[in-house]
Amino acid sequence: MAGFEEQYAKLAGTKRCVATSSGTSALYTALGALEIGPGDEVILPPYTFVATYNVIVLNYALPIFVDVDVATSQIDAGKIEAAITERTKAIMPVQLGGNVSDMDRIRAVADKHKIPVIEDACQAHLAEWKGKMVGNWGLCGCFSFQASKNLNSGEGGAILTNNEEFADLCAHFQDQGRERGKSAFAYSGNRGTNLRMTEFQGALLKTQMARLEAQARRRDENAQYLSQLLGQIPGIIPPGKYEGCTRNAYHLYMFRYNPEPFAGLPRDRFIDAMAKEGIPISGGYGQMNRDQYVQTLRTNKHFQRLYSKETLDRWEKQTHCPQNEKLCSEALWLGQTILLAERSDMEKIAEAARKVQAHAAEIAKA
Numbered sequence: 001m002a003g004f005e006e007q008y009a010k011l012a013g014t015k016r017c018v019a020t021s022s023g024t025s026a027l028y029t030a031l032g033a034l035e036i037g038p039g040d041e042v043i044l045p046p047y048t049f050v051a052t053y054n055v056i057v058l059n060y061a062l063p064i065f066v067d068v069d070v071a072t073s074q075i076d077a078g079k080i081e082a083a084i085t086e087r088t089k090a091i092m093p094v095q096l097g098g099n100v101s102d103m104d105r106i107r108a109v110a111d112k113h114k115i116p117v118i119e120d121a122c123q124a125h126l127a128e129w130k131g132k133m134v135g136n137w138g139l140c141g142c143f144s145f146q147a148s149k150n151l152n153s154g155e156g157g158a159i160l161t162n163n164e165e166f167a168d169l170c171a172h173f174q175d176q177g178r179e180r181g182k183s184a185f186a187y188s189g190n191r192g193t194n195l196r197m198t199e200f201q202g203a204l205l206k207t208q209m210a211r212l213e214a215q216a217r218r219r220d221e222n223a224q225y226l227s228q229l230l231g232q233i234p235g236i237i238p239p240g241k242y243e244g245c246t247r248n249a250y251h252l253y254m255f256r257y258n259p260e261p262f263a264g265l266p267r268d269r270f271i272d273a274m275a276k277e278g279i280p281i282s283g284g285y286g287q288m289n290r291d292q293y294v295q296t297l298r299t300n301k302h303f304q305r306l307y308s309k310e311t312l313d314r315w316e317k318q319t320h321c322p323q324n325e326k327l328c329s330e331a332l333w334l335g336q337t338i339l340l341a342e343r344s345d346m347e348k349i350a351e352a353a354r355k356v357q358a359h360a361a362e363i364a365k366a
């Protein structure tokens with residue numbers, strides 16, 4: 001880990017970086033440093049990896065879902081204010097797939113209500129809003145270096161922040177409440193646990209970082225070319241972004257499908273047909289907010305003890321996110337490694353989609 005924190009903070013242009021054992025532990029540390037706990041509410045989008053939800057629930061705080069903007073697959077910033085209560089202690093936009101949420105609108109509402117923003121930037125290394133890397137747009141940004149990520153060390157994570165005091169709290173939290181640079185038994189007075197990054201992970205990341213920029217450029221070039229090609233195919237909707245997103249890190253190429261110009265061929269059958277052409281597309285996340293795993297929070301004995309029936313009824317209502325339902329039924333994802341392929345491979349993807357479209361009626365009948 002020695003040197004990694006300085007190097008990653010320098011890359012991002014933040015004052016501090018605190019390395020952790022994973023992206024989940026980076027998020028958990030950020031919430032821990034803010035002393036978020038029972039009775040508190042944290043806002044998140046439903047279209048995310050389950051870790052964003054888990055870290056809130058592990059603190060026995062209430063996860064409040066705010067619906068998504070289908071065009072960008074990000075939290076709908078215009079719907080955040082209506083979800084804020086006096087118990088809201090953090091807003092956690094997710095820079096999903098390496099795309100960026102509308103940070104201007106999120107900051108405006110967060111600043112108005114004096115609520116800290118924790119960017120879940122686990123998928124967004126090098127993504128930028130108005131020319132500045134994600135991680136700079138709230139109190140902090142949390143990153144994952146798990147094996148699938150654009151920058152990875154198998155497992156690993158980091159918190160970026162421009163707030164020195166908060167960075168110290170995070171450093172204490174992820175190291176058993178101990179003060180950095182002092183004796184092994186010098187306690188800070190803050191809570192903590194062991195969520196440390198190993199020296200081995202840090203060493204791997206320092207070398208991996210050397211190729212991050214070149215790979216990001218390649219993904220971006222290929223993604224833009226692919227969007228140009230796919231945009232010409234009726235029924236295929238290339239990824240959307242906000243004007244302020246000056247760099248999409250393309251951890252995922254998230255596009256959408258409309259079955260009508262494909263003779264009504266359902267999305268899953270389009271995915272199967274593309275797989276037969278050698279193109280591995282995924283349908284992306286399911287509706288996590290409506291999943292049984294999330295819904296059991298309503299009957300969890302600790303949550304029932306901590307929150308009134310009225311609060312849990314309101315919570316259950318807020319798990320209805322119609323735009324997320326739509327997004328989950330239309331989404332198509334290509335993984336970031338595909339975007340590291342040749343430019344001609346992008347043409348093969350578009351060619352396969354055109355072929356499936358030409359034969360869609362036959363495929364639908366089969």
Ligand SMILES: Cc1ncc(COP(=O)(O)O)c(C=O)c1O
Pocket residue numbers: 022023024025048049051052094096120122123143144145146155156157
């Ligand atoms: C959006 C998001 N949040 C959090 C995480 C958790 O990161 P990790 O797997 O490193 O714990 C991930 C990664 O998998 C993620 O994609």
